[in-house]
Every structure is written in structure tokens, then in C-alpha cells.
Amino acid sequence: MNDLVVVGEGLTGLFAAWLAAKRGARTTLIAYGRGGLELSSGCLHLASGASPRLGITSSRLPHPYALVGVGTVLRAIQALLDLLEASSLPYSGSLDTNMLLPTAAGETIAAAFAPHSLARSDLAEQGTMTIAALTGFRDFDAALASRRLAVRLERSIATLDLPLPGPAPRRDLYATDLARRFEDPQWREETCRAWKPQLIGVRKLGLPAVLGLRHHARVMQAIEEALELTAFEIPTLPPCVPGLRLETVLREACLAAGVDVLEGAKAVGRVDGRGSSARACGVVAMTAGGPQLYDAGAVLLATGDLLHGGLVAQQNGLIRESVFDLPVVHNPDRATWTSPHAADPQPYASFGVRVDASMHPLDDRGEPLLPNLYAAGGLLAGARRTDEGSRQGVALSTAWRAVEAAIP
Amino acid sequence: MPALSTQLLVIGGGATGLGIAWDACLRGIKVVLVEQSDVGQGTSGRYHGLLHSGGRYVLSDPPSATDCARENEILRRLAPTTIEDTGGLFVAAPADPADFPDRWVAACQQTGVAAEEVNLAAVLQREPLLNPSLARAFQVGDASLDSFDLLHLLCTSIRAQGGQVWLRHKVHRLLMQAGAVVGAEVVNLASGESTHVGAHLVVNAAGPWAKTVAALAGVDLPIALGRGAMVAMASRLVNTVVNRCKPPSDGDILVPVGTVSVLGTTDEHVESPDDLTIAAWEVDLLLAEAEVLVPGIAAHRALRAWSGIRPLYRPAPAAGAETRALPRAHTILDHGVTHGIPGLVSVIGGKLTTFRLMAEQVMQVVTPRLGVAAPCRTADTPLEPTGRPYHRLPHRLGHLEHPHDPPAPQVICECELVTRPDLEAALAAIEAPDLDDLRRDLRLGMGPCQAAFCGYRAAGITLRTLDAPPLDGGLAAFLQERWRGLRPLAWGHTLRQLEFSRRIAAELLGLTDAPEAP
Numbered sequence: 001m002n003d004l005v006v007v008g009e010g011l012t013g014l015f016a017a018w019l020a021a022k023r024g025a026r027t028t029l030i031a032y033g034r035g036g037l038e039l040s041s042g043c044l045h046l047a048s049g050a051s052p053r054l055g056i057t058s059s060r061l062p063h064p065y066a067l068v069g070v071g072t073v074l075r076a077i078q079a080l081l082d083l084l085e086a087s088s089l090p091y092s093g094s095l096d097t098n099m100l101l102p103t104a105a106g107e108t109i110a111a112a113f114a115p116h117s118l119a120r121s122d123l124a125e126q127g128t129m130t131i132a133a134l135t136g137f138r139d140f141d142a143a144l145a146s147r148r149l150a151v152r153l154e155r156s157i158a159t160l161d162l163p164l165p166g167p168a169p170r171r172d173l174y175a176t177d178l179a180r181r182f183e184d185p186q187w188r189e190e191t192c193r194a195w196k197p198q199l200i201g202v203r204k205l206g207l208p209a210v211l212g213l214r215h216h217a218r219v220m221q222a223i224e225e226a227l228e229l230t231a232f233e234i235p236t237l238p239p240c241v242p243g244l245r246l247e248t249v250l251r252e253a254c255l256a257a258g259v260d261v262l263e264g265a266k267a268v269g270r271v272d273g274r275g276s277s278a279r280a281c282g283v284v285a286m287t288a289g290g291p292q293l294y295d296a297g298a299v300l301l302a303t304g305d306l307l308h309g310g311l312v313a314q315q316n317g318l319i320r321e322s323v324f325d326l327p328v329v330h331n332p333d334r335a336t337w338t339s340p341h342a343a344d345p346q347p348y349a350s351f352g353v354r355v356d357a358s359m360h361p362l363d364d365r366g367e368p369l370l371p372n373l374y375a376a377g378g379l380l381a382g383a384r385r386t387d388e389g390s391r392q393g394v395a396l397s398t399a400w401r402a403v404e405a406a407i408p
Numbered sequence: 409m410p411a412l413s414t415q416l417l418v419i420g421g422g423a424t425g426l427g428i429a430w431d432a433c434l435r436g437i438k439v440v441l442v443e444q445s446d447v448g449q450g451t452s453g454r455y456h457g458l459l460h461s462g463g464r465y466v467l468s469d470p471p472s473a474t475d476c477a478r479e480n481e482i483l484r485r486l487a488p489t490t491i492e493d494t495g496g497l498f499v500a501a502p503a504d505p506a507d508f509p510d511r512w513v514a515a516c517q518q519t520g521v522a523a524e525e526v527n528l529a530a531v532l533q534r535e536p537l538l539n540p541s542l543a544r545a546f547q548v549g550d551a552s553l554d555s556f557d558l559l560h561l562l563c564t565s566i567r568a569q570g571g572q573v574w575l576r577h578k579v580h581r582l583l584m585q586a587g588a589v590v591g592a593e594v595v596n597l598a599s600g601e602s603t604h605v606g607a608h609l610v611v612n613a614a615g616p617w618a619k620t621v622a623a624l625a626g627v628d629l630p631i632a633l634g635r636g637a638m639v640a641m642a643s644r645l646v647n648t649v650v651n652r653c654k655p656p657s658d659g660d661i662l663v664p665v666g667t668v669s670v671l672g673t674t675d676e677h678v679e680s681p682d683d684l685t686i687a688a689w690e691v692d693l694l695l696a697e698a699e700v701l702v703p704g705i706a707a708h709r710a711l712r713a714w715s716g717i718r719p720l721y722r723p724a725p726a727a728g729a730e731t732r733a734l735p736r737a738h739t740i741l742d743h744g745v746t747h748g749i750p751g752l753v754s755v756i757g758g759k760l761t762t763f764r765l766m767a768e769q770v771m772q773v774v775t776p777r778l779g780v781a782a783p784c785r786t787a788d789t790p791l792e793p794t795g796r797p798y799h800r801l802p803h804r805l806g807h808l809e810h811p812h813d814p815p816a817p818q819v820i821c822e823c824e825l826v827t828r829p830d831l832e833a834a835l836a837a838i839e840a841p842d843l844d845d846l847r848r849d850l851r852l853g854m855g856p857c858q859a860a861f862c863g864y865r866a867a868g869i870t871l872r873t874l875d876a877p878p879l880d881g882g883l884a885a886f887l888q889e890r891w892r893g894l895r896p897l898a899w900g901h902t903l904r905q906l907e908f909s910r911r912i913a914a915e916l917l918g919l920t921d922a923p924e925a926p
Contacts, residue, residue, distance in 0.1 A: 039911050105864065105880060107918030138818060139861075141868030148879045168815040235916050237861055307907040313899040315692070315706060335688040338898045342891035342910060343884070343920050348903065386914045 002028045002260075004406055005283055005296040007267045007323055008310065010035025011392060012377025013302035014250035015080065016399035020300075021257035025407045028260040028294055030267045030285050035247070036308055036378075041235040042209070042242025043101065043111035043118060044077060044091070044396070048389030052112040053095045056393065062329075062382035065390070067357045068397045070095075076400035077113065077393075084115075087249040088217045092119045100124060102131075102206070104140050104234055106148030110389055115242055117220055120232040121206060123153060130199075131206040131234070132160040138172055139237035140208035160198055162207075165190050175236045176244065178210035182219045192226035202229055209233035209241050216245055264288065269299065269324035271370065280373040283323065298372040298406040301326075301361075302399065305378035306348060313337070319351055321379070326353050326361045326369065329381040345387040352381035359402035374402040409593075410603045414440045414572075415778055417592060417607035419579055419621055421445075422452035423555065423760050424738075425613035426562035426573075427767030427786070428774075433569035434789055435775065435782035440605055441571065442594050444578040446845050447559040450615045452760055453848065454684075454716030455555055456638050456672035457665035458649055459483065460761040461496050461548035463523060466515035468656055472737050472762070473519040479762045480549055486764070487791050490557040494664055496550020496649035497531065498523065500543040501700045504654040509544050512653055516548075523548050535646050537702045550649035552665045555760060556848045561791045577603075582610065582624040582752070589625055589743075589751035609777050611770060612754040616681030616717040622754055627747050631756060632722040633681060635715050636673035637690040639897065642711040642856050645669045645702050652701070659697030667801055667824075667855070668711055671698045675718075684715045686896040709901045711856065712893040721756040738766050742773050753777075801825060820869070821862035823855020831866060835873045843867065843886035858890045860909040864917065884919055 002025075006017045009031035017029040047055020047065075056073055059065035065073065074095060084091050093099060093113030099122040100108045108123060121129075133142035142159040150157045166187065169177075181187050199205065211233060212219030224231050235242060254261060265285040270293075272281040282296040301323055303310030312320050317332040330351040331337070337348040353361045353375045360368035361375050376398035378385065385391040416432050418425045421443025432439040447453070462476035484491055500509050516523040523546045531545045532538060563573050576597045583591040583604065591606040612621045622629040644664050652660035663670045671694045676687075691713055698705045721739035738758030744750035753773055758766045768784045775781070804825035808816050817827040834849045835841055843859075843866055846852045852866055853859030867881030878885075887909065894906045914920040 039908075039915070041916055045915075103916065103918035105867075105883060105917035105919060107920075109915070109918045136818065138820065138865045141864070141871070143871045144864070144868045144881060144883075147871065151879060170815070172819055237864055237916065238912060240916060305907075307904050307911065309904075313903050315695070315899050334899060337903070338895050338906070340892075340895070342888050342913065346907075346910070348898070348907075386911065387920070391915070 002026050002282070002294060002296040004028075004298050004300060005030060005294050006300045006302055007031070007283065008035060008302035008304055008308070008377070009251075009261070009263070010302065010304055010308065010377065010395070011037060011040070011246070011250070012304075012395040012399045014247065014254055015076075015396055016300055016302055016376060016403050017259045018083075018250060018254045018257055019079070019400065019403040020407050021254065021259045023403065023407045027258070028262060028296070029254060030262045030265055030283065030294065032264065032266045032309065036304060037243040037247035038239040040243030040246065041109065041111075041118070041240060042115050042246050043109070044080075044093070044113040044392040045110070045389040046073065046077075046095070046112040046393035048098065048110045050098060051096055052098055052393070055388070055390070062354060064355075064380050064383055064394050064398050067355065068401045072401050073393055073397040076396040079400070080396060081113065083253055084246075084249060087253070089115060089245055089249050091115050102145065102149050102234055104145050104208070104236055106145050106152075108149075108152070112393075115245070117209070117211065117216070117231070117233040118235070118242060120230060121234065127204060128155070128158075129204040129206055130158040130160060130202045132162045134178065134208060134210070135161050135163045136169070136173070137164070137178060137208065137210075139175055140234065145206070145234060158202075162195050162198060165194050174239055175208065175210045175241050176213065176239045178208075179213040179241045182210060182212045183215050185222070188219065188222060189226065192223060196227060199227055199229065204230045204232070206232050206234050208236045210236065213241060213245060214248055262287070265292075267323050271324070278370055280324070280370045298374065300402050300406060301353075301373070301375040301379055302377045303379055305352065308378060310379040311351065313348070321353055324361075324373065326375070327364055328352060329354050345384055349384040349386060350382055353379050354381045357401070358405035359398055360405075372406070374406050376402040410601075411606065412603065413591070413606035414438045415608050416440070416774065417442070417605050417610045418613055419592070419610065420450070420613035420615055420617070421447045421559070421573065421575065422450045422613065422615050423559060423562075423763035424615065424755055424758060424766055425611070426559060426566065427763040428611055428613055428755070428770050429566050429571050429573070430562050431767040431771045431784060431786050432774070433566055433571040434785040435771065435780055437778060437780055439566070439571045440574065440607070441566070442574045442577040442579060442592075442605075444576070444597070444617070446575055446848065447563055448556050448848055450617070451716045451718060452555050452559060454714055455760055456661060456663050456670045457552045457554065458661060458663045458672075459491060459551040459553040460759065461550045462519060462521040463496065463498055463516060463548045463550070464651060464656055466512060466519045466521055469737060470515065470519045473515075473521050475762045475765055476759075477519070477521045477549070479765050480551070482764060482787050483553070483761070484551070485790065486786075487558055487561055490554050490561060492552045494550065494552050494648050496548040496651060497526075497535075498546040498548060498651045498653040499531070499538070499701065500545075500653040501539065502541050502543055504543070504652065506543070508655070509546070509653050513546065521548065535648055535650070537645050538650065539701060539703055544653065546653065550651070552649060552663055553760070554665070560849070565791045579621060579624065584625070587749060589749060608751075609774055610752050611774065612752060616719045618719055618754055618756055620681075622743075622752075625743065625749050625752050627743055627749060627752070629741075629754060629756065630722050632720045633678050634718040634720060635676045635678045635683060636718060637686045637694065637713060637715040637896075638670055638672040639691060639694050639713045640668040640670050640711045641705065642668060642709040645705065645708065650701055659694045662698060662701050666851070671695070678717065681717050681719075684717070686713050686715050688896065691896050709856070710897040711902070712858065713896040714893050719756055740770055740773055820865045821850075821852045821855065823857050823862075824851040826850045826852045826862065828869065831869050832873060835870065841874070843870065843882045844889055847886075853886065853890060856905070858894055858905060858909060859886060860905070860912055863887055863890070887913055887919070
């Protein structure tokens with residue numbers, strides 16, 4: 001018997017499972033696919049605008065921030081930052097000011113907290129920089145990253161193409177391939193030797209975010225020493241390595257805390273209707289070996305939004321929650337779901353499950369559906385996380401609040 | 409202002425205009441063709457990919473059926489690299505009118521459209537996803553045709569014969585002299601520079617924009633615009649073109665084109681040639697009708713929707729609002745005769761399958777005016793081979809797996825296997841290209857991921873290759889264009905794909921209009 005079953009292993013699910021296990025709960029994490037962290041820049045986006053704190057405190061219901069409050073956001077972030085620090089993946093930043101970080105397309109993104117390697121690119125800092133692409137690596141282009149940025153910042157940004165030593169690969173390399181290569185000391189040293197002559201006079205060098213995965217801190221330090229400069233990273237097309245570093249730390253923390261992780265299994269909710277009030281009694285996990293029952297004192301849904309499968313949109317205008325078939329706040333007219341322009345805010349982004357301040361999913365009358373069922377993260381209604389720049393803030397704070405309520 | 413003179417000025421770079429220019433070239437006529445956008449940006453590039461056998465028109469428009477049957481054969485000889493010989497089927501569903509197939513077969517015989525009843529068991533063996541309870545099936549000579557390839561072939565052939573094709577040139581005004589059209593002032597949309605093109609005769613082949621062009625000469629052309637929506641399913645559900653054997657209506661064809669299957673079409677009256685919106689009901693209707701042909705089709709992934717505008721000649725007084733009831737056959741107007749304005753000929757309507765015949769008929773009007781006696785040669789002059797075979801993904805895969813010159817080139821678009829050398833060559837070949845031109849040339853971004861990855865990569869290459877590229881290499885505009893085609897299908901997997909692309913663009917690349925921190 002589990003105290004808690006968490007469904008989903010994105011940022012929300014991993015963080016919640018780790019928190020619950022740390023609180024002493026017997027916790028099982030069940031995931032069908034890999035969460036969304038390979039689509040993540042690795043930064044903790046809380047709210048865009050100059051001050052993340054202001055963005056959070058000015059949120060109104062039904063936004064999840066208005067349910068949890070800024071104090072919960074702060075506690076959740078601090079818990080994660082402490083874990084990251086202890087796991088050699090230190091972050092910097094603050095709740096009061098957003099950093100402005102350059103992207104691979106020469107745009108900027110606001111982030112409250114970022115891993116050191118990204119935080120160093122904060123455009124609030126003056127000074128010259130050089131941005132380098134790696135020859136043959138398709139998913140980061142120095143010209144695209146620098147031209148628009150140079151116009152915006154009104155400073156010149158030099159660009160370089162740096163070679164990757166060794167025989168030509170037999171296929172095109174992804175960011176994760178390169179990250180693993182950089183963890184090989186011999187290859188890394190050879191690479192730095194090959195780069196050095198091209199970097200004379202360069203003091204601050206921007207590279208695609210491929211400088212190591214698990215041993216990123218060591219790789220970063222070795223490269224800076226060998227090249228005698230300050231390096232920073234810019235996120236690439238997915239798989240995005242800084243997001244995967246975050247995933248690695250959380251996954252390992254879960255396992256170390258005793259979380260039982262079951263991957264590749266779809267979960268179907270189970271409800272016990274006997275007695276006077278119905279309760280969630282666990283899930284059925286559809287494993288390769290057939291359906292398995294997982295009993296639990298409480299269930300936390302961290303299955304994500306429409307992209308990740310927590311919500312499923314149908315042609316007939318219905319949007320369904322995929323584990324317990326919970327009611328989903330949405331407009332049933334399919335034609336209203338999207339905006340004509342891709343860059344505009346999208347109505348579908350705020351569809352989701354409505355919850356109370358303890359993260360209990362609510363029925364149409366606003367009453368908790370089941371006393372021991374919780375939902376957090378992308379599954380929740382009311383936040384437009386891409387447009388608000390609130391994705392990680394919503395994930396972490398609602399996970400924190402749900403675990404607090406489920407494992408008192 | 410720079411000036412030049414030519415015998416014939418053709419306005420419009422669709423199949424009609426290019427066909428006319430090609431016909432003129434072969435008769436030794438000096439020709440300039442101007443197109444306001446890129447080739448295939450209008451109706452010709454926004455079609456379903458069906459090279460008609462004629463079967464669709466045997467009852468509704470018998471002369472068109474005969475024309476289609478004849479031109480179908482000719483096109484297979486002239487441009488074999490643009491056509492995949494899928495063959496076609498006309499199938500009667502259980503609920504379709506039972507007396508229709510016999511009337512249809514009789515009409516096929518009368519119009520010279522080859523059609524043969526085939527055994528249903530054999531049909532189902534060949535096309536196992538088709539509805540097993542079909543009532544009857546007939547085999548016809550339909551095929552699928554890549555219109556982008558055909559238009560590019562025409563372009564290349566015209567230029568090789570000394571004709572000129574000016575892309576991104578818009579007619580600003582028609583030059584008039586003593587009540588006659590004697591040429592046009594043409595603006596280069598890239599540079600803003602104008603040129604006076606003097607011409608003995610101007611042909612208006614602007615398709616849905618023909619009314620606008622004619623208005624420049626003070627002529628009010630009665631043109632009705634019918635918008636048709638199409639949906640591409642992400643996989644090839646059939647290998648044969650499938651038509652419903654019933655009176656033509658919405659959603660009655662299924663065409664395998666390359667890696668996808670195209671469902672077509674609807675017919676909505678619209679006012680503007682630029683109104684390419686697609687309503688939810690149109691998509692629902694196309695999928696519901698396709699369900700009759702391929703049960704369970706709605707569970708397959710829909711890739712993209714688009715629409716094209718059919719221009720149809722509708723002389724007053726209007727009979728009714730429904731545009732499908734209007735004749736599909738084309739109309740040629742010599743404005744010297746019809747409006748007392750010599751020097752201008754308009755051609756309206758028609759279909760891609762019969763573009764060559766239309767061009768020949770237009771030139772029958774044009775040549776006496778130019779005093780040219782040379783006969784038409786388009787029916788027996790193959791279009792210049794470009795050395796590019798009919799596009800098939802396995803062909804590109806073969807190149808990658810067994811490169812002539814190892815190592816294998818970088819793959820920029822994984823879905824359609826477009827390589828860096830392909831892109832660089834295309835960029836060098838086109839004047840003032842953007843990513844959407846590369847898409848039409850190479851199928852860049854047309855696969856399941858709809859440019860989520862290759863858009864960024866290709867934008868970087870554009871930035872490095874072109875002299876004056878946009879700051880973002882055209883990425884934002886390209887992604888917006890992809891968004892437009894996914895939006896009508898935004899549910900299920902397609903909505904996930906849409907959100908996936910948006911997440912990459914907004915959260916990793918920062919391409920968003922949301923307010924940003926100071």
C-alpha cells in the first residue's frame with residue numbers, strides 16, 4: 001500500500017514525488033512517457049515582466065498562483081534550489097528581478113532563476129561577447145542568435161564557427177550526443193586545443209547548451225580553464241540539455257529518497273464508491289505485463305497539459321482528463337481554441353482541471369470530487385504558462401501545495 | 409523608368425499563365441510573364457493533386473470530361489516526372505443513389521472517358537482500408553500530379569526558350585493608348601522599382617485576381633469566387649485516387665499525393681481572392697464524407713488543411729449563389745470584341761488537368777492579333793527534363809544511405825529528408841527566396857513536424873546564404889504560415905503538434921509577442 005501515487009514525471013511529478021518521499025511517505029511515481037523537461041530551457045520561469053514577485057502577487061483567480069500564494073512559490077523554489085545546489089547544479093537569480101537571457105533565435109527570455117551557465121548570459125551585464133556555433137551541429141546557429149540580438153542591444157556581437165574534432169559522425173548529432181561527448185575528458189581537451197587559436201582575445205563566449213549532462217559543472221570548469229575565458233550557454237532546439245540536467249537531478253533525488261518509479265505504464269484512476277463518500281483508491285497501471293493495481297492513500301495527478309497527454313482534445317469539442325475523466329474547464333466550441341497568430345496568446349492554453357486551495361479537483365458546483373485526489377502543474381486550469389512565463393512557477397508551487405495537503 | 413517591349417505580356421504565374429507563355433514561346437513569340445508572388449501561390453498550388461480522368465464531369469459537364477480524358481494522356485507524355493500513375497477508382501457507397509453508376513458508365517462511353525467496372529473483392533485486396541460494403545467500383549485513368557513540380561517545369565522550360573518569367577512583380581496599371589491596352593507598368597515588389605512593359609497584347613490569366621486586373625482597363629469582369637478546403641492526412645491511406653460515384657458534391661475525393669492522402673473539397677462562395685479561411689464545419693464535413701470511403705479515417709492523424717479559390721465566370725444575371733453549379737470549363741474574353749478595348753484578353757476558370765488546352769485556345773485568339781501563323785506545338789513537345797525524378801521519399805532516403813560522395817550530407821528537414829546541399833542549391837537558384845519558396849521547391853517543413861525543427865535550421869542557412877535576409881532568416885513568417893494550416897485541425901494529435909511547435913518557438917527561441925521584461 002502506497003501513501004501516495006504520483007502520475008507523471010515532468011517537473012511537477014518528479015518534484016512532488018521527491019517532496020513526498022522526503023516527508024516519509026511511501027511513494028510510487030507512474031509515468032507513461034517522459035515528462036516535458038527536454039523541452040525546457042532549464043530556467044525557472046515564474047512570471048515575465050520586470051518583477052516575477054509582482055507577476056505572482058497580482059494574479060487573480062482562477063490562476064493557480066492566486067490559490068497557493070507567493071509564500072508557497074518561494075518555499076517550493078527554495079527547496080528545489082537547495083537540492084540543485086547540493087547536486088552540483090547551482091542556480092542563481094531572485095524573485096524580485098527577471099534576468100534577460102538570449103535565445104538561439106536572437107530573442108530574449110525572462111527568467112527568475114537559471115543555472116549558472118545560462119545566468120551568466122544575463123543581458124543586464126554590459127561588455128562584449130562572442131557567440132559560437134559548432135560546425136555540423138544543426139540545432140544552434142550563431143548568426144541567428146547574434147544578428148537580431150545585436151540590433152536590439154545596439155552592440156556588436158562577434159560570431160564564430162568552432163570545429164568538432166574527430167571523424168565525421170555517421171549521422172547528424174543532437175544536443176544530447178554532444179553533451180555526452182563533452183563529458184569525455186580526452187575528447188574535451190582535444191576540442192579545447194583545436195578551439196584555442198580561434199579564441200584569442202575572446203573573454204566571454206556563448207556556446208550552445210551542450211556542455212555536459214550529468215557532470216556539467218566539471219565540464220564547464222574544465223572548458224573555462226582550458227580556454228581562459230568565461231563561457232555561457234544558450235538553449236538549443238530539443239532535446240534541450242539544461243532541462244535534462246534538471247530532470248536528471250530530480251530523478252536521482254527521487255530514487256535516493258526511496259520513490260518507486262514505474263515507467264512506460266498508462267494509469268487509469270480507481271475510485272472506491274463503497275460507503276458514504278467515494279474515495280480515490282489508487283490507479284491501474286497498464287504495464288507491458290498486463291494491468292497492475294496500485295493502491296494508494298492518495299493520488300496526485302501531474303499528467304500535464306494537452307501536449308503531454310493529461311488532457312485530450314476531441315474533434316467534437318470535448319476535452320477530457322485522461323486518468324480519472326475529471327471535468328475540464330474549456331470552451332466546447334473548437335473554433336475558439338486557437339488564435340489566428342501563432343505568437344499570440346492561445347485560448348486552449350488555459351483549459352484544465354479546476355482545483356481548490358488544497359489542489360483537490362472540483363466538480364461543476366465547486367466542491368472537491370474526491371477527498372484524497374490532487375492535481376498539480378500543467379493539468380490545472382487558469383494559467384497561460386507560455387504567455388505568462390510562469391511554467392515552472394506553477395508546476396513547483398502547486399506540486400508543493402498538493403504534497404503538503406496529501407501528506408500532512 | 410526602365411522600359412522594354414515584348415509581343416505578349418502574360419499576367420499570372422499559375423498553370424494557365426505559364427501554359428500560355430509556354431505555348432507562345434514554342435510559336436516563337438516574345439513573351440514576358442509577371443507573377444505578383446511565387447509560382448503556385450494561387451489556385452494551381454492550392455489544389456488537391458488530382459489529374460482528372462474526366463470521370464468527375466461526364467454527367468455535369470460532358471465537354472470538360474472529354475477534354476480531361478484527352479489532356480490527361482497528353483500530360484503523361486509531356487511531364488511524366490510530375491505525375492504518379494496511381495490509377496483511379498469511382499466507388500458507389502451503400503447509401504449513394506443506386507441508379508447513378510449505370511447512368512455514369514453510359515456517360516463515360518459517350519464522352520470517351522475510359523471506365524471499367526471492377527470486382528469489389530479485387531479492389532479491397534488492392535486498397536484494404538476502403539469501406540468493405542461498397543456497392544460498386546469502376547477503374548479510371550486518374551493520377552496524382554505534383555502541381556509545384558509542374559509549374560516549376562513550365563517556368564524552367566519557358567526560360568530555356570528565351571521567355572521571361574518575373575516573380576514578385578505586380579501589375580500597377582495597364583498602359584492605355586487610344587482606348588487600347590498597350591502594356592503595363594509593373595512593380596518589382598522586392599525593390600519597389602517600376603518597369604514599363606510595352607506589349608502588342610496583354611493576357612490576363614490572374615485567376616482569382618483576374619477581376620482586379622481587368623478593372624485596371626475599366627472592365628468589370630463578372631467573376632464568382634468559390635473557395636474549396638482540403639485536408640491532408642499524415643499517411644498514405646490509399647494508393648489509388650478514390651472518387652465517389654455520385655453527383656459531384658463536397659468531400660467526394662481522396663487523392664494519394666507523395667506521403668499523404670488529400671481529402672477534397674468543399675465549395676464556399678467568397679468575396680475576396682485572399683479569403684483563405686477554413687471553417688470547423690468544412691473540416692468536419694470532409695472527414696465525415698471520407699469516413700464513408702475509409703471507415704475510421706478520423707482516428708488517423710490529420711496533417712494540415714488549406715484552401716484554394718476557384719475563379720468562375722458568371723455572366724449576369726446571376727442564376728444562384730452556389731458556385732459548384734457554374735460550368736467548370738473556362739471562358740476566354742477578347743476585350744476588343746466584348747468591351748471595345750483592344751489589346752487585352754482575359755481567361756477565366758478551367759482546371760489544372762486541362763491547362764494546356766486552355767492555353768492553346770487562348771493562343772488561337774492571340775495569334776491572329778499578333779499576326780503569327782505558327783501552329784501550336786505544346787501537345788507534342790515534352791517539357792524540358794530538369795533531371796529531377798518524381799519526388800518520392802525513398803529516393804531521398806536512398807541518396808542519404810548511399811551517398812555518392814561520403815559523408816552523407818546534413819539532414820535539415822527530417823520528415824521530408826531535405827539536406828543542406830538541397831537547400832543551398834535551391835537558395836542559389838531562386839531570386840529573392842523565402843522559406844515558403846523553399847517549401848514549395850523541396851517540401852521543406854511539409855511533413856508531420858510542420859517545421860518545428862527544420863524552420864530554425866533552414867532560417868540559419870538562409871541567413872548565411874542570402875545577401876539581404878530578414879533578421880530572423882524568415883523564421884517567424886514561416887512558422888506562422890505552418891500554424892495557419894494546422895489551426896483548422898487543432899484537436900487530438902494535431903493540437904499536440906501545434907502546441908509542441910509553439911513551445912519550442914516561444915519558450916526556447918523566444919519568438920512571442922508577449923510583453924517582455926525591460
